[in-house]
Every structure is written in structure tokens, then in C-alpha cells.
Amino acid sequence: MRLLCHRILLLSIVALVWQPAVARTDVTPVGLTCEYAVNPLGLDTPRPRLSWQLQSSERGQRQSAYQVRVASRPALLQAGTGDLWDSGVVRSAQSVHVEYAGRPLRSHQQCFWQVRVWDRRGQPSSWSQPATWTMGILTPQEWRAQWITYTPPPDPGTLPSRLVAALTLNGCRWIWFPEGDPRTDTAPGVRYFRCRFNLPAGMKPQAARALFTADDQFVLYVNGQRAGASDGKGFAWQRAQEIEVAALLVPGQNVLAVAVTNSAPSPAGLAGKLVVQPEAGELFTVITDGTWRCSDREVEGWQQPGFADDAWVPAHDTGAMGIAPWHGVRSPRAADWGQDRPGPLLRKAFRVRQPVKRATVYVCGLGYYELRLNGRKVGDRVLDPPFTRYDRRCLYTTYDVTAQVRRGENALGVVLGNGWYNQHAREEWDFDRAAWRDRPKLLLHLRLELADGSIQTLVSDRTWRGAAGPIRRDGIRNGELYDARRQVPGWDRPGFDDRAWARVAAVKPPQSSEAGERPATPTPPAPQLPAGAPPASGG
Template sequence: MKRFGLSRSCCAPQIPPSPRLVPLLALGIAAPAEAGTRADVGSRIFAATDLRSDHLDRPLGTDDTTPTLSWRTLARDQTAYEVQAATSEARLARPDLWDTGRVAGAATAFDYAGRALGSRQRVYWRVRVWSGAVPSAWSAPTWFETGLTDQKDWSAGWVANRQWQLGAKPANPVVVTLPQQTARYVRLDVTKLGFPLAEQPLDSQNRMVTTGGTRRFPDPTYRLQLAELQARDSADPGVNFADGRQKYVTASETQTVRKEWEPGLVADGLTTSNPEDAGNAGYQSAVHTSADADVSLTIDLGATRTFDQVVLYPRTDTLTADGRTPNFPVDYTVQTAADGPFIVAKAVTDQPAPATWLPPALPVFAKDFSVAGRVAGARLYVSGLGVYVPSLNGTRVGDAVLEPDDSDYADRVTYAAYDVTKQIRGGANTIGIAVGNGTADALHTSGRYRKFARTASDPQIIAQLELTLTDGTVQRIGTDSSWRTTLGATTVSQWYGGEDYDARRELPGWDRPGADRTTWSPVVPATSTAKLTARQSEPVRVVEQLPGKEISRPAPGVRVYDVGRNIAGLPQVTLAAPKGTAIRVYPAEALRDGHVDQSISNVGAPIWDSFTSKGTRQTWHPDFSYHGFRYLEVAGVPDDAQLSVAGLRTMADNGSAGDFDSSDATLDGIHRLTRAAVENNMQSILTDCPSREKLGWLEQDHLAFDGRPSGARCPQSVSPAS
């Protein structure tokens, strides 16, 4: 496995060692050789190595048409250099793009200044250096390739799934029609509760409950939960007599979570339980162990009003495991009163659950196409709002994960370019793209941790596949109205709270030629104001797989694993269990009382990933989120299930520019810890922590890093426009 480490230039400014330390320690600092001695023999003295374009090794799809070309030299006294660039490796013998000629100086970086470049151009280049009057041999050639450098080069458009256009989607209330009432008080009296959830509660210290008798996954929790309760007159439905009466709502019981679940929040005017930039969900009752209940909610309208409708808005931010609206009343009465006793205005039994606001799963997209000739080259340019996973003919494209980079999605969205020549075949082909929410669509889900709730965009994608045939013709397949979409197997995608996957929903061969798409829907056009820009650093990749060791079974159905050290990455499970078995994987950096220790103040809580088995042995990890963890607690595991776990360590795949080794174990340990902490936070942006926040606070840049350092190949953490 390739080792990745901290680039030396990614660190804080280097401080010279104390003179008192040097005699005491035998220090070894390994770094790429930059200087030779006069005793060196032959080309080692003058070789130019480690050629980079904008500090990257052979970048594919760059927007920079004048990139910085850099190299390292073994000549301590380099006196001159020469750079040549051409449209092919063979033409470097007589460069058709650029030849600097001999340039005096010790510089090891130079901006490309040859013939003007446009989109889709590969440039081969090489360099030689002088030491005195003696030139080195030419370096081995390298290259860079421009992407779609002008927005006009994008013939593809943004597309979306209609079910996931939530930005303007209203909630689906139940309107209870009454005989005309003249009353001041409205009461909802519930005797049977609706579909339950399997909750993961927190204690009074905001720590995830893992022991004791508190009801939690996998046990179902029954409640009454409503986002809003309104009293309206059908003759003037725009007037809600309950609006603004938060202080005058009383409940027979409540489990209050301040500013999230309070009786008064059913009269705050918010008709969904997941508003942006707010925690207001609505009202929830106490926990019940069955659907039978006696729960009432009363609103004082402030004066006698005339109305003939009571409107009940359901919880909208989550669904039951089988995709239904949770915790909506089934049997209930609506009662009213003026100054005397309450009378029953309407009795309702067997109320169907309202239609869901959230779709039951995240979308996938596909396009079938045919290739008639032989392909000389193929490039896929692709991006998404939300995290996306592209595939061609059933095989994942590239090895990057958690694309695209975090950015200000209103200003710019990064795209990736892939050489997919070897994945294209003659005849039938299929492009597939799965998409999750990411930070572009950070939905609020009550009972699941989130740092913020904000939607920059509903999930949408853009892709442009360009095929160059051997006869010189170009075939382009871009996202347009001919693409098809449906819902996949990922049922929940939360950047902070985790990801749920139901393998029973899988669509075998959905991204391969010949798939049956008769039940799929046409895509709908989407819009984005953001500029598409090429990524400017190494992508995030899985750089290491750490096996998990089972260390305990602290409770029935619960197994705890240790992957050996704290990492940022993806929990991976391999499960063989009966169809319908649902497990939850809780990540954490520490243990407490034999269980993982999650709290809002450490890693965030509650956080989990969920996997539901289709009845066969299967390996799965989240595609649209990551966590910081060392320990994984898996709940809901049958005694006879076969289960193994692993930690897939992720980071921006930056090459190491140096290392440190000494004779002092304490110093070496400090270095290892520091390096690991930096790597765990070196994602698409330089973050403050890989769990609770995952945000690029500026102290990471100003105190520890340069967001675009020379030679460091770190991720770009601050938009040029910011």
C-alpha cells in the first residue's frame, strides 16, 4: 500500500532546532534529494526530476492554460535551464508549442508561456538544467491536459430527479373538515399512534445512550409528532387562527428538546419539521411502547373564532424504515370549546399516514448510448451538487471519493475529468451516476446529528462524455432530457448524521447496457448559478484499509470493533444475515463503559450508518459521507450473523514531501500524532475535525497551512473569490 504523508510545505513555518537539542539527538530527516556533490558521477549531478504542472503530477483536466511548471534538481549550483513543450512526446525533438532556449538562473519553476492553449489540449514537456557550462540530459517527459476551460465548452446541462426538487415542495397535511365551529379552544385528542421509528436517544449531557432501559434501536419508539396544527375557515383559507399562538399551546405530555421539539412550535408558522437554518421541528409526545396512547394538544386561539378546518402537518424530515411518514395519529378526535366544556367536533379512525415529503431514497441517473467506430480517446467531465459516484458499463469511474470538493456552491462547483478510453466498448454503453446530499443539501433530521441545516441546491448532476474516434470524429454524450432517473438503494444521505442503505432496493445492472428502464422517469432540467471549475488538487481517495478487531459484545445484538487508531474515513461492513436484517454502525474516537462514546461536544451525536441486508453476504460502505473514528459499535446483529468491519482511511491523496525520524521515541510519537491529525483533516478542504464540524475554519489555513502552497500539493481550501 502506498504511504501518504504530510507535505513539509503544508506545515507551519519551520523553526530552526534549538542548539541545545542538536547535540542530544541523532536526528534523521528524510527528504527528496535536492543537491549533489562534486563527487557525484554522471547524470546524478545535473538531473532534473519530479516534474510537476501546477504542483501536480500529470493533471488531467486543468483550467489553467498557463500552469506553473516546476522540477527538482540534483545540481546544487544550477546556473540555467531550458523547457520544451510539444503536442506529442515525439515532437519534443522539434517543439511545436514552446522552447525557452537556455535561460540563465537557478529557478526551478516557470509559468508556461508557449503557444496559447485552449480546451482539451495535452501538452508534453521536459526540462534540462546547467551547472556551469555543462547541460544535463533531458528529463523524462511529462504532460498536463487542459479540461473545459470555457463555460461555453459545456454542451451538457444540469439535470435532476423530480421527486428530489424539494426546494419549493410543500408539505402534505391532513385537512380535517368540521361542521362550522365558533370556538376559542381547539384540542387534538389522540388515542392511537402511527408508524414508529427506531430512535437513538441522548441523555441529559447530550451523550448517546448505550446502556440501561431507555428505548433505542432496534426497538420501535411510538410517539405523536406534528410539525404544525392550524385552525382555518375554508372560506378564507389563507388565515390561520393558530398562527403566532406558541405561548398558548399546552400538551398532556411532552418530551421537550429546547427550540426543536416544544408544544408551542406547532403554532410557529413552519409547516415542515426541517426548516433551513433553524432547529424548529414541532411537537412531540413522550415515548410510548405501543400504538395505544392518550395524548392531547390544546391551542388557545386568543378569541372566539369561526372555522371549519383543522389542518395537521406531519413530521417531514425522516421516514420509517419502510419509507412511510412516522408518528402521525391514527385514531383521534378534534374537540372545540368556547367558554364551556369541550365537545367532539370530529372523530377520526384509521387515518392513513399522509404522503411523504421526503422521497424514500436518493436518485440515480443513467444514459444508454451506442458507439459505432473505434475509440481513440475518451474523456468524462462530471460534477454534481451533492456527492456523486460516476460509472461506465457497471464499473466505477476513477478512484476518487466524496466528489466534488467543498466550495461555495453558489459561486463555483468543481468538476473532475477522467480518461475513460479503456472503459468504452464498441456497441452499447451506459453512463450511470448516483448522487447523495453532501453539504450542498444539508437537510435537518431531528434525532440525528447535524452541524447546520442549509440547502444550496437539491441533488443534481452534470456530465459530458467526449469520444474521439480513430477517424477524427467526436461524439458527445451530455446530460440532457434524454437521460432517465429513478430512486436507488441509499435511503438516507446526511453529511454529518450518516448514511442508510437498503440492499433490498438494489437495481441489478442499473448502470449497464440492457437495463430495463421502463419504470424510470425522465430527468427534469435544473439550474445552477455556479461556475464549473476544474479541481486544483489531488482528490480524496481511500489510502489505507484497516481491519477491525472485535473487542467485545457488551449487550445482546451489539458488537464493538477497534480499527487500531483514529482515522477519517468510511466504516465498511461485510455482513451475512437473513434478508431484512438492519444493523447500525456507530463511529466514535473513544469508548465509555464498553460502548462507543458519542456526544454532541466530541464527535457529534447521534451519528450512525445503517445497512439492511438482502439475504446474501455483502460488503458495503457509505459513498456520500465520512466520519472520524477508531471504534465502531454495530447494533442489531443477530447472534448467528457473520460480520466483519474495516476502516477505509480517506484523505486528499497528496504525496509526502518529507519525513522525520530521531532517536527520541517521544519526539517520534509527537510527530506521528501530529502527522495523523493533519492527514485526517486533509480532505477536499483543510478541516478542523473530521467528525463534529468538518469545516474549513480559516485558522487551519492561517496557522498551519498555505491553502495553495508551492510544492505541497495541498487541497485548495479557500475560493479565490472569497
């Protein structure tokens, strides 16, 4: 009996001695985030920042060290392997913005990660529950999608589409007589400008338009004939004038002559272009730039083609369209897609040849969009994308649509609205005159990882179809008119007959004359909306 008691006592002592060596702290890492978001999709930063919170029942606990591991597959984490990155034990209390420092990440790559910490006594916690992040499209070259827009069938007698597309002031330069600083303060008076050009031999204009604006007022002459002028109202430079000039052009040498009046000491400038659509061949364009000649004195016959302007001086090139103080100037064609235009419906049917392992869609619809797949809305975002300077940056959103894509026939549908991108109402911030304003447009890239490891891609391009939808008008300030009689049943489902729908047009990305073609950037995470929030309407 005594021997048994001694053995029990010995085992108790061993248990007490051994327990601290294997005991784990009750500190638990929770609330894992990557770049401020929980399990984010579509990151474009090459070294994402990882954060976590500490949970403990003991007051005054703190972190004395951490270890992060990142794997390409969940099974590797379960096996205790971080094939992308294992930080090892890092003696640090940092738990916010720990920068990923592992293998280089690729576009579309999924990453699975977890963390464990050591408490103030140096005891380790258990590993956290795994979290994930997914990379977006990291380089412009990987964007295979085109910006597309719905173009209604033209009415008889309308201008050729190529000419209409060219009737913007993008690419034009503000010019003025070389005196003072035209952007701040210029003496009042009239300045005179000329540009001689030759229409190529044999060119027969099908149509020709001049698009001009001036601060304050202008009168345009073509080959000595008055062609048009500003509207004579205040702030006339805000409203570029489109003028028909085809009947005034002649084969060979022609001249554009413009008289510009600056009515008071103030900024002054002239900007515009001539666009000629020949019966065959490419557009012929003349823009304002430093090759124009100018004078501060009116001389008899200065509007005529034969006038000798050798004594006139080259115009001062003030800067590109979009510079201060004028910023963007809206052309009359910007009103071609006014708030009274129906919201476009765009669709694309496609077939998936194998079971889908993962499906990811990247989408930017301007100004607002609602994405639908096989008859159901994708995601829970509304009023997307957020406002940006659209000529500098457009935001795209990434969705995991694996559960919605099926083997066989599928269909994508998108509703577009004006949003802030095509804002109509006059307001203090001049969004109605923004250089980027244009009709709604779409950029979409769907990537399917199939069961055999192959990749199937579907992008927005000219093969999509478009039609007018039941949203008959929409404006960010003026609300929306929805006509349920014009609903199109089944338009966002496979099997819908869209042969009567129009082909979409491929267009340039949103830009001003100073902005190049920039890829879209991932949309930052959105706050969670309460249950019962209104559905997106595209306007």
C-alpha cells in the same frame, strides 16, 4: 613500437581534452508537476505553472539554467520539437512555478512537456522523462450539459411541479419600515405591510401558495382574511411558512397584508412571495420588494382590499435573500429531499460508432457522487466533490475513461448522495439552513475523440433516466442505511431495461438569490488514499 606508443599517448590526451566538452552532469530533473499535480487532468488556468525537483549524487549541486519544451504530441518531444512552447535556455535557478508562456491553449487540449537543466558548472543534464497535463472546459459556453435531478413520480393530489419548483425565497427582498438599520438594531413593535395586485382577467388558479418569513413573527392576511402565521417559536424567521391561499384569491384586485412583530431591539425584516399556478399559462408571482407600502401604526381595515394606503410609505428594501444577518432561510420544500430519501441512481445508455482515440468525462455530482461506466467505478476518488460555497462555486472532476469506453453499446451510471450540499443535522455552522440546500443533482459532460478525428459528445440532460437506489437514507452527520435487498443488478451496464425508470428533470444550478449561473470549476488534486480505503457510497 615507439611510434605506436606515441599514437596511443596522443589518443589518450585527445580523449581527456574532448571528454569535458561532451560530458553531462549527473543532475537530473525529476518529480515534474503542473499546478501542484502529477499529470493533471482538467486544468482551467490559461498559463499553467510548471515545477520540478533536482536529483544528484553530488552535494552542493544547484541549477544555473533550464529549458522547457511543450508539445502537442509525444512524437514531437521525441524529435526534439516543442511546437507549443520552447523556452530556450533561461539563466535562472527557478524550478518552481515556471509559468507556461507558449501558444494559447484550448479546452480539452493535451500538452506533453519535459525539462533539462544546467548545473553549477554550466553542464547540461539529459532531458527529463515526459510529463503531461490536459486542459479542462475553459468557457461557460462550452458546457453543453444541464444540471439534472431525479424526481420521483408524483403522488395523486400533489402540487404541480412548476409551482413546487417556484416555492423558494430566491429572488425575494428583505423589507422593513424605513427606520434605523434593520440589519442591526430596530426598535421593538409591530409594523404593517401591504401589497395590491391584480390577477389577470380570466385566470383560474389551479393552486396557489404563499411562502413567508419574518424576524421575529408575522401574520398574513389575504383580502382581509387571516391566512397563516409564523410558528410562534424562537428564531421563527429560520423557518419559512408555506400557506395555502387559493380559496382566498378573487378575480381582479387582491391584497396581501402582513403584520410583523419585532419583540426586542434587534434585526427585523419581512420576506416572502405568492405563487399562483393557473389552469393554463405561466405562473403568477408576487414578491416582497420596495413597491410594498408600510406603516408603524395599525389603522382599522388595513388588511382589506379597499383600504386606502396612499398615506403609507414605501417599504425600505434591505437587501436580497442571503444577506446578513439572516443569510439563507430554508423553505419547507427543502425538506422534500430529506435524509430519509433513497439515494438516486441516474443512467444513460449510448452508442459509440467508431474506435475511441481518447475519452474524457467531466462530472460534478452534488452533494456526493459515484460515477460508473459499463459496470465499473470510474476513478478512485471518494467523498467527491470537496465542500465549497455551492452557490458561488462547484467543483468538477476530470477523468480519462479511454480504457472503459468501447465501440458499440455503453452505459453511464451515477449514484448521488446528500453530502454537505444537502446537510440535514442542526449544527453550529448553520449548513442545515444554507441557501443552496436542495435535492442531489448532476452535471456531466463526456467527450469522445474518435479514430477519424471527429468528436462525439454526451451530456447530462432530460434524456437520462432515474430511480431510487439501495441507499435508503444518507446524511453527512447521521450515516447511511444500505438495503442490499433493493440492489438493481446491471443498472450501470449496457442492455439494462430502464423503460420503467422516470425521466429526470433539468434544474437550475446551485445558487442563492445573489448568485448567477456559474459554471463548475476543476477539482484540485486529491491526496492518494491508502490501499483498502472504503468505496464511495454516495452519502
